[in-house]
Structures are given as C-alpha cells and as structure tokens.
Amino acid sequence: MSGGGADRQGWLRLAPGVTLAMSLTPIGAGLIGTILPAFGWMPAIGAVDPGLGAWVALLAQLELPGAVMLTVWTGLAGTGLSLALALGFVATSHHRPLFRRLTGWLAPVLSLPHAALAIGLAFMIAPSGWIARLLSPWATGWGVPPDLWTDRDPLGLGLILGLVLKETPYLLLAILAALSHLDPARDLAAARTLGYTPAKAWLKVVGPRLYPLLRLPLYAVLAYALSVVDMALILAPATPPPLSVLILRWFHDPDLALRLQAAAASCLQLGLVGAAILGWAAMETIVTRLARPWLTDGKRGRAGAAARRFLAALQVATLGLSAASIAALALWSVAGRWRFPDDLPAVLSMNAWAAQGRRLAEPAIATLALGLLATAIALALTIACLENEQRRGIRLGSRGLILLYLPLLAPQIAFLPGAQIVMIAAGIDGGALAVLWCHLLYVLPYVFLSLGDAYRRLDMRHVDAASSLGAGPWTILWRVKLPLLLGPLLAAGAVGFAVSVALYVPTVFAGGGRISTLAIEAVNAMAGADRRAIGVAASLQAFLPLVAYALAILVPAAIGRRRVGRAP
Amino acid sequence: MRPSIARLFALAVLAIAGDAHADSLPARFEDAAAAARGQTVYFNAWGGNERINAYIAWAGERVRALHGVRLRHVKLADTAEAVARVLAEKTAGRDDGGSVDLIWINGENFAAMKQAGLLAGPFVHLLPGFGMVDVETKPTTTVDFTIPVEGLEAPWGMAQLVFLHDRARVPKPPRRIADFPAWAAAHPGRFTYPAPPDFTGTTFLKQALHATIGDPSVLQRAPAPGEAATLSRPLWDFLEALHPYLWRAGRSFPLSDQHLRQLLDDGEIDIAFSFNPGEASSAIAAGLLPETVRTYVLDGGTIANTHFLAIPFNASAKAGAMVVADFLLSPEAQARKQDPRIWGDPTVLAMDKLPAAARALFDALPLGVATLTPAELGPALPEPHPAWMSEIESLWRQRYGT
Amino acid sequence: MSPGATGGRLDLDKVTLWIGPRQLFEPLTLSLAAGTIASIMGPSGSGKSALLAWIAGVPIPAFRATGRVVLDGRDVTDLAPENRRIGLVAQDDRLFRHLRVGENLEMALPAGEPVAKRHQLAEKSLTQLGLAGFQHRDVAGLSGGERARVSLLRAMLAEPLAVLLDEPFSKLDLPLRSQIRQGFLDYIRNRCVPALIATHDSADAQTAGGPVHILAGPPGILDGF
Structure with a gap:
C-alpha cells in the first residue's frame, strides 16, 4: 500500500x-x-451563590406532583402500550400475508413529523373534530359540538394515543430489524411441529431472543415519551401539564429568576428518565426470572383467531388514524369554510x-x-x-x-x-x-x-x-x-x-x-x-x-x- | 429560489466567521439612517398569525426600498423565547453581536428585560415618528403596565379587551363581569377563558379583578406581601360561581386567545374575547369566524394597553432596528396596520398631529363589519402593576392549576 | 405416559413437489404402520428435506406440493403444523438457543405435569440416549451427535403420531455413527410410531429395516443435473 x-x-x-x-x-x-x-450558578441574572434555592423553589410548586405523575403515567403507558401492540401484532400475525403488506407502510407513517401528527390527531378526536363531524348529526344528534372532554383529557389519554401512533411503527420497525439477525423461521417451524400455535411459538421461542436486541430502541422510546415537548403541547392537559411543558414554560417565563427553577426541573426530568430506564431494566430482570418456568410449561396456546384479528385490526387502526390525521391537515389547508357538523369543507379554496x-x-x-x-x-x-x-x-x-x-x-x-x-x-x-x-x-x-x-x-x-x-x-x-x-x-x-x-x-x-x-x-x-x-x-x-x-x-x-x- | 440557498450558505459563512462587530446606539437618527443601510435586522416577533406575518413581510419590503435595510422576521411561538435568548447571550458573555435586533414586547417581558438591564436605549426620543404619537390621550404609550417606558421601547399599536359573540346564537351577551356567572349557568359549557399564564387569559382575570375589587386604584401600585390574597377575595368568589358552568366544567382551559377564537369558530363556545379590537373583522375577512360574529365591550370600560418595539443591549444592528421602529411608526405603516383587511390593529398616532395627506390614509379605512368605533369602545382601563399579575397568576394556579 | 402407546398409521398419497413447472420426482405413495421405520433415498437436490418439511406442515415457499397426507385415517394435508402431531427432526440444528438442553425437552412435554415431574421426565429421556447429566448444558456447546439425539428426544417427548427424520446421522463421525444410530432407531421403535428417514446413506436405510423409497426424477428431468 x-x-x-x-x-x-x-x-x-x-x-x-x-x-x-x-x-x-x-x-x-x-x-x-x-x-x-x-x-x-447563573451570573447573567446575578445568581452567584451556589445552593439549593432553586430546588426549594421547585419543590414548592403546587403543579409539580401532578406534573410528575402525569409525565410518568403517560410515558410508561405510552411506551408499554406501544410495545404490547407491536409485540402482540408481530406474535399473532407474523405468519399472515397481512404482516408483509402492513410492514411496507411503517416507514412512511414513521416519517410523519410528530408535531404534524399530533395536530392532526387533536383535530380528529376533539368534540368538534372530524370523527364527531362525520358522526353528526345523524348518529349523535349533535347540532353543536358537545361539551365532552375528548382532547387534552385530564388522564392524558390523548397524549398516550399520540405516543402510541408514533412509537408503535417505530418499535415494529425495530422488531423487524432485530428479527433479521435472528432468522426466526426455522425456530418457529420447530416450535410449531411441537404443537405450538404461531403466537405461542413466537412468544416462547423468538420473543426471549428478540428482546435484548430491542432494548436500546425501547429505552429511546421510553425517554422520548417521558420528555416529549411538542406532542405534549398539543395533546396533553394543561392544568397541570407534563413536566417537560412546565419546564419550557419556566424557561420562557418573563421572570428571569424562574430560570434557576427551570434548570432544577430539567435535572429532575433527567433523573426521571434515568429512573424510568433503570426501573424498566429492573422489571426486565424480574420478568425474565418469573417467565422462565412459563417458557417450558408446555402450554401450546389456543387457536386465538379472535385475538389475532383484534390485534391486527388495532394495528391497521393506528396506522389508519395516523394517515387520517395527516389527511385532515391536508384537507384543512384547502378548506374555505368548514363548520361543524359538515363532514367535509363546504367550500374549497x-x-x-x-x-x-x-x-x-x-x-x-x-x-x-x-x-x-x-x-x-x-x-x-x-x-x-x-x-x-x-x-x-x-x-x-x-x-x-x-x-x-x-x-x-x-x-x-x-x-x-x-x-x-x-x-x-x-x-x-x-x-x-x-x-x-x-x-x-x-x-x-x-x-x-x-x-x-x-x-x-x-x-x-x-x-x-x-x-x-x-x-x-x-x-x-x-x-x-x-x-x-x-x-x-x-x-x-x-x-x-x-x-x-x-x-x-x-x-x-x-x-x-x-x-x-x-x-x-x-x-x-x-x-x-x-x-x-x-x-x-x-x-x-x-x-x-x-x-x-x-x-x-x-x-x-x-x-x-x-x-x-x-x-x- | 436560488438566492435563498445562497443566503443560507452566506449565513453559514457568517456564523463561522463570527460577524460580531460592536454596534452602539447612534446619537442622532440621521446617523442611524446612514449606518442602517446594508444592515440586516432580525425582528423577533410572535409568528402565530398569518395576517401579522404578512404585514411584517410587507414592512420588510418597504424598509428595504426606503432605507436599504434587510428585515428578517424571526417568528416566535412565545415572546419570552427572545427574552430567553438575550439572557442566554448575556450568560455566555456576548455583550455585542447579539442575535436579536428588535423585539415585539410589552408588559411583564418588558419589565423583566428592563430590570435585568437587557435593553438598549433610551432611543425612542430619537425617532422622528415618535413626535406624532398620541402620548396625551393614550397614556399607555409611555407607561407600560405601570412601568415607565423611559424611552426603552417605541409604541407600535394599541390593544383593548373586547368581547366577541355570535349574534346568531347569543343576541344578548352579558355586559358586566357580575352578569357572567348567571349567563353561564343558563348556558353551561358555552364560555371559557385561556388559562394563565396566557396573556389574554390573565387579562380577563385582571378585568374581573378590576370589577370586583373595592378600590381599583390599589392596582396601580405593587401589592404589599399578602395584600393581593386578601384584596382579591371577591375575584375568587366570582370565579367559584363561574367555573362550574364553564366549558368542560372549568377543569380544562384553552391555551390562548387564538385557541379561544377557534373554539368560537367550531361552535364549542358562544362568547370569546380578544385584545385586538379589530380581531373579529379581520378574522371574518380571513374566514376564521362566522360572519355573524360581532364585537362588544363591557359597561364601564375594559383593560387597554400598548404594545411596543424594543432593542436588546447587545443587538448587532441597532441603527437598523431604530430605522425599522421609526418606519413602523410612520402613517403609511400605521394606517396599513389598522386596516381590518390587513391586520386591524389600532394606531398609536394622534390624528391631529398628522399632516392632512397622512390623515386621509386613516379616513379612507373601512371600519370592518364587526369593529366598534372609538366612541363605542368606551373607556380604557389601565393595566394593573405587573406584580399584581404574577400574584394573581400564582393564586390562580394554586386553586385551579394543579 | 408410557412408551409404545401412541402409534398410528401414516399414509402418503401421490405426493410430489414442484418448482415452477418442474416436477422434482415421480409421485410417491406409501403407507407406514406404527413401529415401521421407512427410508427415503435420493441425491441431494432431489427434494427430500422439502418433502419432509411439507409432510410436517412447515411452509416451503420455493416449492409447490400436490398429493395428500393422511394420519390415522385423518387427512391432515391442509392443517397447520401445530395441529398435525407430526414430529420433525430437521437436518440443520433447530434446538432453541435461549434454553438449556433440559428446558428444550421440557418445552416439548405436554402441559399439565408439575414442574418437578417435567424435570424428571426430561432427565430420564436423556439417560435413555446416553446423555445423562446433560440437563443443564448449553445447547451451543453440544457436539453434532449430541444435538441429533437431543433433537430426536425433543420431537418424541411431544408425543407425535408420526415422526420424520431428515439426515439424522449425517453429522456423526464414522466410528460413533453405527453405535448412536442403533440406539436412536431402537428408541423410535420402542415408541411405536411410524417413522420416515430421509438419507443418502444406504447403511442408514438398512439399519432402519423398513421399506426404502428412492426419489426418482421423472425421466429426462433429472438427467440435466
């Protein structure tokens, strides 16, 4: 050379x-x-005395407990549901033609920007949203939108739904990528000739080997779900909001002293994400230990066509809801006048x-x-x-x-x-x-x-x-x-x-x-x-x-x- | 398209080269005008309204033609982002060559920047256009939320709280703060207000505070410790009576005045309000509200204020920023801004200080289908001291925000 | 559970495989009684492995198959593999790598027995094929002959009605080969199920003792190879 x-x-x-x-x-x-x-320590606003003042101020905030609880709940629920949905679908449908057809749609859906997706979703599920418009007045009898709490609901279900729409395709793609390392077809065939249904075979034979490869993407999803800002601004309740939104609000407060409190809250956010990941890892260890006898208990599973259809339908529904959310945005961009309860814009412009x-x-x-x-x-x-x-x-x-x-x-x-x-x-x-x-x-x-x-x-x-x-x-x-x-x-x-x-x-x-x-x-x-x-x-x-x-x-x-x- | 790519790369080169020459405030406007030629002014302004964005784009074309100044609109989701940026620059020790040249600002943000020494000036007295401002009958042009402006921000437009109702659904809206609970009880779920710290939401609270507090004059000074909680007790009684009948039973609130307007347009609520007296007309013109929406004010007057333009202490193009601020005060710019088909934001100028030709620009403006005349707008109530605002916000959060 | 109680009859009726328009071998028809170990012989590429996989119900995407598979008088041709009860000992290693040797076997045992009993059954079956003490071994560390035996045990512990073995002895060294083969085939015979072995070694077929079927390509087709 x-x-x-x-x-x-x-x-x-x-x-x-x-x-x-x-x-x-x-x-x-x-x-x-x-x-x-x-x-x-922030000399620009005259803070040069190191101490715990910012933490005292942070802990005195009345919104804090609610915000932390909402953050933890929506983050864990969003991650858990996405994982369950992705694993459930792969486990029950991996041998079906639908699987291949659907996986082709994952990448485009995943490429949808989350803010755009959240905005579209918010319009879908609001009391005056597209779903309500399509059903009104013939099915609901609503001439004006009902005073229902379907968006920014206090339990954060809207945010959880948004996270599921965004993260399920991501996890599915991560699973597909991991599967390509495992060559699962032979193991699945072996388990099925032993009498295992496709779903049980997947869960007992492929799942345990797949999960370690899924760990990092999963932690990324968990971290994202716990600290998301733009989707939370659009889909989460505001009183109190999730911690990330609260931090942004304090960073942007005209009262510059709140900057220190915001920084302390950022550290708390970081700790929260770290604790959640550690907690999740601890759960993994426990579940792995508890699941060991289950792997070899010999239970083969039942046919479960209903469960399979249900999970496949859920999967189609999440991808469909994402697509509909973006379609709603595109439709609004050319809407002249679109009043409740019209199904479609009265005038295009x-x-x-x-x-x-x-x-x-x-x-x-x-x-x-x-x-x-x-x-x-x-x-x-x-x-x-x-x-x-x-x-x-x-x-x-x-x-x-x-x-x-x-x-x-x-x-x-x-x-x-x-x-x-x-x-x-x-x-x-x-x-x-x-x-x-x-x-x-x-x-x-x-x-x-x-x-x-x-x-x-x-x-x-x-x-x-x-x-x-x-x-x-x-x-x-x-x-x-x-x-x-x-x-x-x-x-x-x-x-x-x-x-x-x-x-x-x-x-x-x-x-x-x-x-x-x-x-x-x-x-x-x-x-x-x-x-x-x-x-x-x-x-x-x-x-x-x-x-x-x-x-x-x-x-x-x-x-x-x-x-x-x-x-x- | 091609120049834009070139611009982007030029920007990259500038960023690498560190184009940070010191720029001090010119002593005379003539010096400013001379120095401004060729400068680029980064105007940090809330970017949530397409009509306002279009207006700022127009102003950019004009200052380029008139003064050779390039105006770039840095769109903000929240004005405080610009405050945060200037603060971050000060933290990092950048005392010149800052990234923000001009900020659209008032109230708390101004008070915070003024107090932290983040503003350049005084410069307002140097602007020729300031001579035409109606400082006599519009006191809010020199006192921003009880904080003396002291030449640190140039007045740009006037705001007054107005209420919007769909005439087709609500022929007789409540005209006094005291009437709102009864109206809401008769129409549950059809009224709400944006949650603090949204600006319009807190203005509704201030309006209610003004109406329920015994002696409104105490609002003009900072409250003593504990005083705000005691004196505002009637406000909380009022809200306790109102909240059960609000949209979503007062357990969820819209995020902003824009969100409030959207709820009115969607038919989720029947009464909304805005800080822009021309909002209803221009929103109708833009197809954002039904044509049956009309504006009204409360008996006894509503809170009014002024919004301003300020220059950060470390702005890179202070001369250019002064030239832009002066242009925005010109009759040409002010009349266009007041046009309900364009923006609908009332002028800060005094008609009697204008030359006849300039006055004709204003006389030719349509009022707009849903805009009140100055006489109909009624008395303008002064903003309380900013300390009241933060006290009320914090008390509100304790009760309803958790 | 006692050995020898599960047997039945495996019938293949005019079974053949196709790749596109090409037929791989003349249609195969055979009938195996419980306890019979038949052999299928043919050169590599003749479709032996694919044939066994298809009989067990495992998808063979590159091929098309015609004919019927009948087990104990029941036509299982259109059933999913898990519903056929046909054991398959594949040529390539299909032991589950995340489980230990004993766990691989326990997974094959029918459900319902308590954990201790499952351990015991797995241990006992290992002893039968000379693998005593292998229960906690990692499958990755097994030799070719050990793998083949564990694979067979796993297939048999699931109590199949028939068992298919694809080149089970091809990975064994010659000195060991006859010894292991004997134990292996005796074990199958004791279980009294019909068995079908695919092999290219006539010694395998001889030891199996059952009928030998040679997969012959249709005239003029295989000549091209």
Missing part, C-alpha cells in the same frame, strides 16, 4: 472518535450548562396556499438543505466508521452503541438550553453550522442504526473477488460496496432526512430562531390556531420525508430494472 493510502487509513481510524465526540460534546456541555444553574406558499419557500429550502446536509454528513461518518470496523476487524460494542444512542436517551429539554449557552460562548450560535450540528446529533444514530446491519452483512465474496483482481480498499469501497449498498444507503438517508425534518426543539435552541424550518413554521402556526395555516405548514412538512421515502424505494428499483435490461 502506498504512503498516501496509509495516511488515509489513519484518517479512517479517527472516524469513530470524531463521530462520538461530535455527539457527546454538545450533550456534555449542555448538561453542565443545565446543572450549574440548578445549583444556583387555495387561499391559504397562495398566502403562505411564497413565505414558506425559504423555510422549505432551509429544511431541505439542512436535511440533505445533515444526512450526507451522517452517511459519510457512518460509512467511515463501518469501513474502519471492517478493515480492522472490530465491531462497535454495546457500550459504544449506548454512547451513540445517548442523544436519543437524554431529554432534549434537559441539555439544549445549556448547549445553547455553550454554543453562544463558542460563537457558533444562531447560524447554519450550529443548527446543522444539532441536527446531526439526532440524524447520526438513526442513520448508523439503519445502515450498520446492511453493511456488516455485505457478502464479502464480492470484496474478496475484487481484491483478488488487484483492487485497493478504496476502489472496493467505491466500486463494489457502495453500489451493492445503494438500497440500504438510500433507505438510511430517507430515515435521516425524516428525522431532520421533524426536529423542532433542537432547531429552535440552536438556530436562535434565525433559521426557520418547516418544523418551526408548523409549531408557530399552531400558536395561531388557524387550521388552514397549520394545514399548509404541516402538510408541507409531512410531504418532504414522504418524497424521500418514495425516492429511496423507486431509485434502486429503477436502477435494478436498467441493469436487468442490460444483462446479456
């Missing part, structure tokens, strides 16, 4: 370190920037699009540019890390994986305010660079997770063949590996792009509002409660990732057809 090649190899060796440093620096700095004020279209062009381009750049950088870093792994014959251990997952586990509201101060001090706030960095933080883990499996499963015979023909490692990367990986590369790119398009809180804190994206436009439009304006911004925001997914599917197919056409 030439000297230049060796240098480039050396550069490749740095890739994992650079990648991790890029994710961990803002989080570490951000946490410090949050913890110091929580213990009374393109006014909202005409009025906003031009103003949204710039945020749309910024969204596109940010998404593409962040995705491209994430792909480059991921390929560098994986290539380094492959050439040196090492693998990212589970500890490295946890580090990579850290941005998904740390509550945004706990470190972003602190990270903002650090970025200002570094002089990179409010610019495209800071926003790009923050986006990369979230895009990178998803891209890495999407691409890693395909890369590691690459058929090395092609590589060996090219190598025996005298091709160097870089030529092999460019001419053999990447073309073979075109499909997975585009799919990982689509995932990364969708993640970037959906980011709201990180964009606000890093961009100082100067860089406006469609996510910001959508949430701002929500503040105006003008459903047409919301519809325009949110459907545009939902549209971009769908295009990315469509491209990820169509491009490899088209290239494949061309290759087949050329074959002798």
Whole structure:
C-alpha cells in the first residue's frame, strides 16, 4: 500500500472518535450548562451563590406532583402500550400475508413529523373534530359540538394515543430489524411441529431472543415519551401539564429568576428518565426470572383467531388514524369554510396556499438543505466508521452503541438550553453550522442504526473477488460496496432526512430562531390556531420525508430494472 | 429560489466567521439612517398569525426600498423565547453581536428585560415618528403596565379587551363581569377563558379583578406581601360561581386567545374575547369566524394597553432596528396596520398631529363589519402593576392549576 | 405416559413437489404402520428435506406440493403444523438457543405435569440416549451427535403420531455413527410410531429395516443435473 493510502487509513481510524465526540460534546456541555444553574450558578441574572434555592423553589410548586405523575403515567403507558401492540401484532400475525403488506407502510407513517401528527390527531378526536363531524348529526344528534372532554383529557389519554401512533411503527420497525439477525423461521417451524400455535411459538421461542436486541430502541422510546415537548403541547392537559411543558414554560417565563427553577426541573426530568430506564431494566430482570418456568410449561396456546384479528385490526387502526390525521391537515389547508357538523369543507379554496406558499419557500429550502446536509454528513461518518470496523476487524460494542444512542436517551429539554449557552460562548450560535450540528446529533444514530446491519452483512465474496483482481480498499469501497449498498444507503438517508425534518426543539435552541424550518413554521402556526395555516405548514412538512421515502424505494428499483435490461 | 440557498450558505459563512462587530446606539437618527443601510435586522416577533406575518413581510419590503435595510422576521411561538435568548447571550458573555435586533414586547417581558438591564436605549426620543404619537390621550404609550417606558421601547399599536359573540346564537351577551356567572349557568359549557399564564387569559382575570375589587386604584401600585390574597377575595368568589358552568366544567382551559377564537369558530363556545379590537373583522375577512360574529365591550370600560418595539443591549444592528421602529411608526405603516383587511390593529398616532395627506390614509379605512368605533369602545382601563399579575397568576394556579 | 402407546398409521398419497413447472420426482405413495421405520433415498437436490418439511406442515415457499397426507385415517394435508402431531427432526440444528438442553425437552412435554415431574421426565429421556447429566448444558456447546439425539428426544417427548427424520446421522463421525444410530432407531421403535428417514446413506436405510423409497426424477428431468 502506498504512503498516501496509509495516511488515509489513519484518517479512517479517527472516524469513530470524531463521530462520538461530535455527539457527546454538545450533550456534555449542555448538561453542565443545565446543572450549574440548578445549583444556583447563573451570573447573567446575578445568581452567584451556589445552593439549593432553586430546588426549594421547585419543590414548592403546587403543579409539580401532578406534573410528575402525569409525565410518568403517560410515558410508561405510552411506551408499554406501544410495545404490547407491536409485540402482540408481530406474535399473532407474523405468519399472515397481512404482516408483509402492513410492514411496507411503517416507514412512511414513521416519517410523519410528530408535531404534524399530533395536530392532526387533536383535530380528529376533539368534540368538534372530524370523527364527531362525520358522526353528526345523524348518529349523535349533535347540532353543536358537545361539551365532552375528548382532547387534552385530564388522564392524558390523548397524549398516550399520540405516543402510541408514533412509537408503535417505530418499535415494529425495530422488531423487524432485530428479527433479521435472528432468522426466526426455522425456530418457529420447530416450535410449531411441537404443537405450538404461531403466537405461542413466537412468544416462547423468538420473543426471549428478540428482546435484548430491542432494548436500546425501547429505552429511546421510553425517554422520548417521558420528555416529549411538542406532542405534549398539543395533546396533553394543561392544568397541570407534563413536566417537560412546565419546564419550557419556566424557561420562557418573563421572570428571569424562574430560570434557576427551570434548570432544577430539567435535572429532575433527567433523573426521571434515568429512573424510568433503570426501573424498566429492573422489571426486565424480574420478568425474565418469573417467565422462565412459563417458557417450558408446555402450554401450546389456543387457536386465538379472535385475538389475532383484534390485534391486527388495532394495528391497521393506528396506522389508519395516523394517515387520517395527516389527511385532515391536508384537507384543512384547502378548506374555505368548514363548520361543524359538515363532514367535509363546504367550500374549497387555495387561499391559504397562495398566502403562505411564497413565505414558506425559504423555510422549505432551509429544511431541505439542512436535511440533505445533515444526512450526507451522517452517511459519510457512518460509512467511515463501518469501513474502519471492517478493515480492522472490530465491531462497535454495546457500550459504544449506548454512547451513540445517548442523544436519543437524554431529554432534549434537559441539555439544549445549556448547549445553547455553550454554543453562544463558542460563537457558533444562531447560524447554519450550529443548527446543522444539532441536527446531526439526532440524524447520526438513526442513520448508523439503519445502515450498520446492511453493511456488516455485505457478502464479502464480492470484496474478496475484487481484491483478488488487484483492487485497493478504496476502489472496493467505491466500486463494489457502495453500489451493492445503494438500497440500504438510500433507505438510511430517507430515515435521516425524516428525522431532520421533524426536529423542532433542537432547531429552535440552536438556530436562535434565525433559521426557520418547516418544523418551526408548523409549531408557530399552531400558536395561531388557524387550521388552514397549520394545514399548509404541516402538510408541507409531512410531504418532504414522504418524497424521500418514495425516492429511496423507486431509485434502486429503477436502477435494478436498467441493469436487468442490460444483462446479456 | 436560488438566492435563498445562497443566503443560507452566506449565513453559514457568517456564523463561522463570527460577524460580531460592536454596534452602539447612534446619537442622532440621521446617523442611524446612514449606518442602517446594508444592515440586516432580525425582528423577533410572535409568528402565530398569518395576517401579522404578512404585514411584517410587507414592512420588510418597504424598509428595504426606503432605507436599504434587510428585515428578517424571526417568528416566535412565545415572546419570552427572545427574552430567553438575550439572557442566554448575556450568560455566555456576548455583550455585542447579539442575535436579536428588535423585539415585539410589552408588559411583564418588558419589565423583566428592563430590570435585568437587557435593553438598549433610551432611543425612542430619537425617532422622528415618535413626535406624532398620541402620548396625551393614550397614556399607555409611555407607561407600560405601570412601568415607565423611559424611552426603552417605541409604541407600535394599541390593544383593548373586547368581547366577541355570535349574534346568531347569543343576541344578548352579558355586559358586566357580575352578569357572567348567571349567563353561564343558563348556558353551561358555552364560555371559557385561556388559562394563565396566557396573556389574554390573565387579562380577563385582571378585568374581573378590576370589577370586583373595592378600590381599583390599589392596582396601580405593587401589592404589599399578602395584600393581593386578601384584596382579591371577591375575584375568587366570582370565579367559584363561574367555573362550574364553564366549558368542560372549568377543569380544562384553552391555551390562548387564538385557541379561544377557534373554539368560537367550531361552535364549542358562544362568547370569546380578544385584545385586538379589530380581531373579529379581520378574522371574518380571513374566514376564521362566522360572519355573524360581532364585537362588544363591557359597561364601564375594559383593560387597554400598548404594545411596543424594543432593542436588546447587545443587538448587532441597532441603527437598523431604530430605522425599522421609526418606519413602523410612520402613517403609511400605521394606517396599513389598522386596516381590518390587513391586520386591524389600532394606531398609536394622534390624528391631529398628522399632516392632512397622512390623515386621509386613516379616513379612507373601512371600519370592518364587526369593529366598534372609538366612541363605542368606551373607556380604557389601565393595566394593573405587573406584580399584581404574577400574584394573581400564582393564586390562580394554586386553586385551579394543579 | 408410557412408551409404545401412541402409534398410528401414516399414509402418503401421490405426493410430489414442484418448482415452477418442474416436477422434482415421480409421485410417491406409501403407507407406514406404527413401529415401521421407512427410508427415503435420493441425491441431494432431489427434494427430500422439502418433502419432509411439507409432510410436517412447515411452509416451503420455493416449492409447490400436490398429493395428500393422511394420519390415522385423518387427512391432515391442509392443517397447520401445530395441529398435525407430526414430529420433525430437521437436518440443520433447530434446538432453541435461549434454553438449556433440559428446558428444550421440557418445552416439548405436554402441559399439565408439575414442574418437578417435567424435570424428571426430561432427565430420564436423556439417560435413555446416553446423555445423562446433560440437563443443564448449553445447547451451543453440544457436539453434532449430541444435538441429533437431543433433537430426536425433543420431537418424541411431544408425543407425535408420526415422526420424520431428515439426515439424522449425517453429522456423526464414522466410528460413533453405527453405535448412536442403533440406539436412536431402537428408541423410535420402542415408541411405536411410524417413522420416515430421509438419507443418502444406504447403511442408514438398512439399519432402519423398513421399506426404502428412492426419489426418482421423472425421466429426462433429472438427467440435466
């Protein structure tokens, strides 16, 4: 190998370190920037006496117990229900044709931005919402909307539903990815010839081996559900709201002294997420121990067609409700007048699009540019890390994986305010660079997770063949590996792009509002409660990732057809 | 489209290069106008209303044509985000080259920024347009929620609490605070107010406080410790009587005035209110409310205030910000803002201080189908001291917020 | 539960497999009484493994099958594998890796017995095939011959009405092979169920003692290989 090649190899060796440093620096700095004020250190507002004042003030807040309880309840219930639904569906339907058909829809549904989804869902379930409109007055007798508490209900059921809509497809995709490591078909066949029904066979034979692979995605879901801001703003009750919303409110309170209390609450949020994950892990240990005799008790299960149909129907319903929520937004964006109880708008009008279209062009381009750049950088870093792994014959251990997952586990509201101060001090706030960095933080883990499996499963015979023909490692990367990986590369790119398009809180804190994206436009439009304006911004925001997914599917197919056409 | 991409990358380059030259407040407006040419002003303003966003976009085109200033609207979901940002910059030691040049602000946010020394100025006396402001009959243009403005924020528009009702459903709405419980009892679930700390929600509470407290003059000073709880007891009696008959039995509240308007449009409630006297007309024009909605005020007057424009202490483009603030005070900008087809926000200018041509701009404006004339608007009640607001908010949270 | 009480009759009626329009072998018809161990022989690629999987009801996506499977006079062709009660000892390792050897066997035992009894039954069956003390072994550490025996025990403990074995001895070293094969086949005979062994080794078929069926491709089709 030439000297230049060796240098480039050396550069490749740095890739994992650079990648991790890029994710961990803002989080570490951000946490410090949050913890110091929580213990009374914030010179800008004259707080220079370290102490527990902020904690005393926090604990004196009357909303706090209710907010914490609501947070824990909605977070655990949302995660638990999503997991049960995803596992239940896979266990009962894995052998049915519906399974394959439905799983094709997961990625597009998952790509829907959560704020847009929440807004659409809120309109579906409100007393004056689409469901009530479709049923009124013929079925309900309602001429005016009833005074029913179906949205922002005090139990947080709306938020839980929103979390389930968002997280079930994510967990299903995580399960599918994990299953591809397990090759479960043979084990399932073996269990079935022993007399086990498909569902029992799956639960007893595949489930125990699948769960360890599902752990990290599941913890990410748990952390997200416990600290979500944008969905909570739209779907959670307000008196009291979940802790994350309370923190945001205190951070934004004109009374600057509340900043310290907000920082303390951020630490509490962080502790809550940590405790929930530890608690969940403890439950795992207990359940694993208790379930051991159940695995071998010989009970084969009953036919259970009713349960299977019920779970499949629930799955179709959650995906359908997501689709309907987005359809409602799109419909509102072209609604002239749409009054209760009309099923559909009385008049259609393109006014909202005409009025906003031009103003949204710039945020749309910024969204596109940010998404593409962040995705491209994430792909480059991921390929560098994986290539380094492959050439040196090492693998990212589970500890490295946890580090990579850290941005998904740390509550945004706990470190972003602190990270903002650090970025200002570094002089990179409010610019495209800071926003790009923050986006990369979230895009990178998803891209890495999407691409890693395909890369590691690459058929090395092609590589060996090219190598025996005298091709160097870089030529092999460019001419053999990447073309073979075109499909997975585009799919990982689509995932990364969708993640970037959906980011709201990180964009606000890093961009100082100067860089406006469609996510910001959508949430701002929500503040105006003008459903047409919301519809325009949110459907545009939902549209971009769908295009990315469509491209990820169509491009490899088209290239494949061309290759087949050329074959002798 | 292409220039936008170029702009985005230019922004990235600027961010890397650290374009942070110190910018002090010009001593004369002429200096400001000269220095402003070529500057970019980041105007941090609530972005939840498409009509207002469109108006700000128009103002951007005008200041570019007139003064060569680039105006960029940084849309906020909450004004306090900008306050938080300036504070974060101060925390990080950035005393110039800040990211916020101009903020749309008033009340508590102004009080907090003023107290923390986060504002530049005084600069308002330097603005030529300030000479036409009606400081005599609109005292709120110089005293913001009892806090003296002292030239730190330029008046932009007037606000007064008005009530909205659907004439087709409620021909005779309650016209006194004392009448609301009885009306609500007769129409359960058809009235509500946004939960504090929403601005409009607390204004409703202040209006009720003003009506129920024995002597409203105590509201003009900060309450002594414990005084707010004692003196506000009639307010809580009033709310106890009202809440059982509110929308969702007073156990859930809308989030904002915009949400309140949406509930009125959806038919979930029959009476709403707004801080913008032109809201009903412009919302009808935009198709956001039924055409049968009308505006009314309470007997004895309603709370009124002014909203302002302020420049943070570390703004990068102070000269440009002054030029923009002055343009927004011009008769051209003020008349367009008052047009119910555009925004419907009442002017801060005094008609008798305007040249005839400028006055004609205002005379030509339609009132709007649902807007009250200045005479119909009735007396404007002053805002209480900000300390009352935080006391009342905290007492409210103790009772209803947990 | 006593050995030898479960037997029945396994009938295959004009069974054959197809890949697209290609028929893999001439239709196979056979009838096996309880206690008979028949053999199916054929070159690799003749479809032996797929045939056994199909008889057990396991999906074979690349193939299409015609013909009927009748067990004790009951046509089970359209039943799901869990409803057929046909045991399958596959050629590749299908022991459950998350369970220990004993647990793999206990999972196969019918439900209803108390835990202690299940342990005991699993332990006893291990002893029968020379695997005493293997109960707590990890399946990953087993040799090929040990795996084959555990797989057979697991299939038999589920009390099948018939059992199918796919190349059960192919992974055994020659010196051990005849010894293990004998014990293996005796165990099946003692259970008194009809059994079908797919193999390419005529010694296997001879030891099995039952009828031998050779999967022959239709004239002119297999000649191409």
